[in-house]
Amino acid sequence: MSLVSPQITSFQQSSSWIRRMFEAGAELKQRYGAEQVFDFSLGNPDLPPSSAIIETIRDLAGQLSAPASLSYMPNAGYPEARAALAAWLSQDQGLPIGADNLVLTVGAAGGLNCFFHTVLSPGDEVICPAPYFVEYGFYCGNHGGLLRPVKSMPDSFALDLDSIAAAIGPKTRCLLINSPNNPSGVVYGGEEIQALADLLEQASRQHGRPIYLVSDEPYRFLNFSGHPLPSVFAHYTHSVIVSSFSKNLALAGERIGYVAVNPALAQAGELMAGLVFSNRVLGFVNAPCLGQKIIAACLEKADELAAPQYEVYLERRRLMAQVLDAAGIQYQLPAGTFYFFPKTPKGLDDVAFVQQLLQQRILAVPGSGFGYPGYFRLSLCLDKKFILAAQPGFIKAAQAD
Amino acid sequence: MSLVSPQITSFQQSSSWIRRMFEAGAELKQRYGAEQVFDFSLGNPDLPPSSAIIETIRDLAGQLSAPASLSYMPNAGYPEARAALAAWLSQDQGLPIGADNLVLTVGAAGGLNCFFHTVLSPGDEVICPAPYFVEYGFYCGNHGGLLRPVKSMPDSFALDLDSIAAAIGPKTRCLLINSPNNPSGVVYGGEEIQALADLLEQASRQHGRPIYLVSDEPYRFLNFSGHPLPSVFAHYTHSVIVSSFSKNLALAGERIGYVAVNPALAQAGELMAGLVFSNRVLGFVNAPCLGQKIIAACLEKADELAAPQYEVYLERRRLMAQVLDAAGIQYQLPAGTFYFFPKTPKGLDDVAFVQQLLQQRILAVPGSGFGYPGYFRLSLCLDKKFILAAQPGFIKAAQAD
Numbered sequence: 001m002s003l004v005s006p007q008i009t010s011f012q013q014s015s016s017w018i019r020r021m022f023e024a025g026a027e028l029k030q031r032y033g034a035e036q037v038f039d040f041s042l043g044n045p046d047l048p049p050s051s052a053i054i055e056t057i058r059d060l061a062g063q064l065s066a067p068a069s070l071s072y073m074p075n076a077g078y079p080e081a082r083a084a085l086a087a088w089l090s091q092d093q094g095l096p097i098g099a100d101n102l103v104l105t106v107g108a109a110g111g112l113n114c115f116f117h118t119v120l121s122p123g124d125e126v127i128c129p130a131p132y133f134v135e136y137g138f139y140c141g142n143h144g145g146l147l148r149p150v151k152s153m154p155d156s157f158a159l160d161l162d163s164i165a166a167a168i169g170p171k172t173r174c175l176l177i178n179s180p181n182n183p184s185g186v187v188y189g190g191e192e193i194q195a196l197a198d199l200l201e202q203a204s205r206q207h208g209r210p211i212y213l214v215s216d217e218p219y220r221f222l223n224f225s226g227h228p229l230p231s232v233f234a235h236y237t238h239s240v241i242v243s244s245f246s247k248n249l250a251l252a253g254e255r256i257g258y259v260a261v262n263p264a265l266a267q268a269g270e271l272m273a274g275l276v277f278s279n280r281v282l283g284f285v286n287a288p289c290l291g292q293k294i295i296a297a298c299l300e301k302a303d304e305l306a307a308p309q310y311e312v313y314l315e316r317r318r319l320m321a322q323v324l325d326a327a328g329i330q331y332q333l334p335a336g337t338f339y340f341f342p343k344t345p346k347g348l349d350d351v352a353f354v355q356q357l358l359q360q361r362i363l364a365v366p367g368s369g370f371g372y373p374g375y376f377r378l379s380l381c382l383d384k385k386f387i388l389a390a391q392p393g394f395i396k397a398a399q400a401d
Numbered sequence: 402m403s404l405v406s407p408q409i410t411s412f413q414q415s416s417s418w419i420r421r422m423f424e425a426g427a428e429l430k431q432r433y434g435a436e437q438v439f440d441f442s443l444g445n446p447d448l449p450p451s452s453a454i455i456e457t458i459r460d461l462a463g464q465l466s467a468p469a470s471l472s473y474m475p476n477a478g479y480p481e482a483r484a485a486l487a488a489w490l491s492q493d494q495g496l497p498i499g500a501d502n503l504v505l506t507v508g509a510a511g512g513l514n515c516f517f518h519t520v521l522s523p524g525d526e527v528i529c530p531a532p533y534f535v536e537y538g539f540y541c542g543n544h545g546g547l548l549r550p551v552k553s554m555p556d557s558f559a560l561d562l563d564s565i566a567a568a569i570g571p572k573t574r575c576l577l578i579n580s581p582n583n584p585s586g587v588v589y590g591g592e593e594i595q596a597l598a599d600l601l602e603q604a605s606r607q608h609g610r611p612i613y614l615v616s617d618e619p620y621r622f623l624n625f626s627g628h629p630l631p632s633v634f635a636h637y638t639h640s641v642i643v644s645s646f647s648k649n650l651a652l653a654g655e656r657i658g659y660v661a662v663n664p665a666l667a668q669a670g671e672l673m674a675g676l677v678f679s680n681r682v683l684g685f686v687n688a689p690c691l692g693q694k695i696i697a698a699c700l701e702k703a704d705e706l707a708a709p710q711y712e713v714y715l716e717r718r719r720l721m722a723q724v725l726d727a728a729g730i731q732y733q734l735p736a737g738t739f740y741f742f743p744k745t746p747k748g749l750d751d752v753a754f755v756q757q758l759l760q761q762r763i764l765a766v767p768g769s770g771f772g773y774p775g776y777f778r779l780s781l782c783l784d785k786k787f788i789l790a791a792q793p794g795f796i797k798a799a800q801a802d
Contacts, residue, residue: 002671003520003611003666003668003671003672003675004519004520004671004672004675005519005520005521005522005525006522007522008518008519008520008675008678008679009675011678011682012674012675012678042473044469044472044473045469045472046468046469046472047468047469048465048466048467048468048469048470048471049465049470049471051466053465053471054462054465054466055462057458057461057462057465057691058459058462058463060458061455061456061458061459061462062459064449064450064454064455064458065449065452065455066449067447067448067449068445068446068447068448068449068651069449069450070449070450070454070651070652070653070654070655071445071446071447071651071653071654072443072445072653072654073654106507106656106684106685106686106689107684107686109684109685109686110684110685110686111684112684113683113684114684117409117543118405118406118409119404119405119406119409120406121406121407121408124406135681135682138682139682139684142518142682142683210404250469250471250472251471252471252472252473253471253472253473253474253687253689253690253693254471254689254690254691255507255685255686255687255689255690265404267404270403270404270405271404271405273413274404274405274409274410274413277409277412277413278409280536281412281536281539281540281543282514282543282683283507283508283510283511283512283513283514283515283540283685284507284510284511284656284684284685285507285508285510285511285656286654286656288507288654288655288656288689288691288692289654289655289656290458290655290689290691290692291689291691292654
């Protein structure tokens with residue numbers, strides 16, 4: 001008799017090749033030393049938090065001797081943290097968003113679980129353009145839903161609106177996008193979002209049930225496209241934004257994120273109440289209080305704080321492109337995020353090519369792990385010296401048979 | 402078309418009377434001022450964290466300029482935080498528990514959700530002595546399980562082993578206890594745990610499936626019984642402990658807890674892998690990093706830090722007993738926790754009696770909210786001056802018709 005449920009066993013097996021990659025990486029680091037391994041596998045910011053955040057934490061310590069200073073607060077978050085987020089997000093999205101439309105969550109991953117728990121009924125489907133972050137499948141499955149990936153256009157990774165339209169049916173509850181996109185680096189412009197919104201409006205009418213547009217945006221601060229990013233709120237009423245401060249403020253470990261409900265939604269209060277309830281009963285209860293206090297104090301200058309990181313990632317992107325060019329590996333220059341999603345050379349199987357990279361002590365993730373075989377993901381969460389030093393390895397792997 | 406799923410709507414309705422209580426309380430505080438309202442409704446520590454914890458946070462700030470200092474760590478937690486927890490918990494439980502048997506979680510609520518997600522299959526049942534913390538029903542239901550409450554003995558709240566034995570069937574996956582108990586204040590001794598373990602051993606053999614014993618222990622530091630608390634690990638192999646530092650370190654808002662798997666369990670590694678996986682895919686990802694750093698630094702002296710709180714709650718317990726005596730309200734003196742669970746006077750309906758208390762500006766929670774009508778819960782998370790000042794109100798409510 002297994003100690004865990006059959007479903008969990010099967011889920012773990014389906015994600016176990018990623019674990020094998022991590023284990024292979026750990027083994028390489030042990031054998032050759034961490035400096036001799038080029039780890040492009042993790043989407044985990046390697047930068048320290050900015051000094052302003054560190055100062056904020058120091059200042060916070062002086063305010064904690066008040067009663068209940070680290071005790072529970074309302075499940076949606078401290079009013080002052082929600083107010084700070086409302087002000088910053090209104091600026092970021094270019095339209096007014098009130099604190100009443102925001103729930104603070106345990107990162108974006110916690111926010112997505114709260115949202116799906118709130119809206120999905122058993123068998124409901126969530127359509128998602130591929131390539132996509134593999135955890136999305138679990139986030140839907142946890143709450144009785146089913147993720148239905150729809151492949152984006154080859155090479156450009158633009159939305160394939162015809163395929164999306166064909167995939168929508170009476171069970172479709174949500175369409176989940178991630179822009180800037182992990183892993184492809186694609187950024188959807190205003191026209192593309194509007195076309196998607198038109199499609200969703202029509203499909204919602206056809207099936208007599210509004211389809212939610214869910215926009216997961218933790219990489220919004222890394223937009224290299226030269227164009228401002230659109231807000232889904234301006235294009236489509238039944239929309240929510242889920243995001244976090246894991247990447248822009250290098251706060252991933254503290255787990256601080258949010259769900260924002262479109263203020264244009266007439267029954268926004270009903271959805272908000274459901275989200276707050278789900279945040280409570282799923283065991284999150286509330287976003288971590290120290291993380292909340294940090295953003296309440298820092299959000300006013302968040303863009304300023306993220307700016308140096310933007311420059312770091314922009315530089316790494318330039319160098320990564322040089323290295324791939326030298327290796328003759330094809331890629332679309334990412335318009336956002338700190339990822340590259342190049343094509344495997346010579347039409348090689350992506351899992352096999354990632355093994356070849358491993359022999360050069362380069363860790364990457366095969367596109368199969370993102371529902372998009374034939375490509376592989378490189379994350380730029382490593383010092384530029386490693387990017388440059390990995391060049392001979394990329395060249396050798398690309399030339400291997 | 403509802404914006405939320407029908408299940409969430411029905412869940413929210415079933416818990417909405419608690420919300421009405423909170424709203425009634427907020428209204429009273431607005432009308433009469435917070436000082437004129439006696440809030441015995443919330444299990445939320447009103448004490449500040451100890452100065453040692455505040456100092457730790459200040460010290461932490463000095464260590465955060467290292468790369469990735471607030472980024473992701475392994476899903477089970479920082480190795481140093483798990484090691485500190487292993488050392489402290491071994492002491493607390495009176496037997497050796499290694500770091501490999503521990504997952505740090507987003508509070509005990511997050512830990513319970515991870516555990517149920519890992520072990521429950523659709524239709525599995527979790528038996529729980531009543532009265533019980535109402536959220537348990539959601540924690541099971543979230544993952545396809547069903548909570549089956551079994552009433553404890555009237556007045557003493559001792560386990561009703563015959564009723565538990567009768568409730569166990571082929572779908573029984575877990576037995577969930579909470580000792581010291583919210584709301585009853587009961588503490589199970591070693592003999593009671595052993596009798597329960599014997600029963601579970603026999604039922605597991607009978608049904609060919611091991612039944613887990615899950616011990617939720619966040620109030621373990623508030624044991625007024627005069628006897629040391631037993632460890633379930635010493636009595637029953639298929640056991641896990643779930644707990645948090647929300648109460649003893651007054652850290653509820655930071656969401657730091659854990660699941661510990663009995664080292665005597667032969668396949669503990671399989672269960673641990675499932676728990677770590679669930680922690681990841683449910684969107685917790687990891688326990689908040691600042692909370693982890695706090696316990697890594699402070700756990701060595703945790704008992705010392707909790708000691709002043711112990712004294713505060715002991716004193717409040719003495720005063721609460723005086724006040725209830727003066728009002729002629731019957732209760733069993735709680736052997737642990739910061740709750741009283743008295744009987745409603747004159748056999749009154751508990752919801753009606755709580756309304757009578759409300760007219761005296763006293764906030765309490767009816768026993769119906771804990772699956773045990775005819776009683777009501779008083780939480781001692783308020784200054785002793787409020788406990789004393791509420792005496793005339795308790796007397797009037799108890800005398801009202």
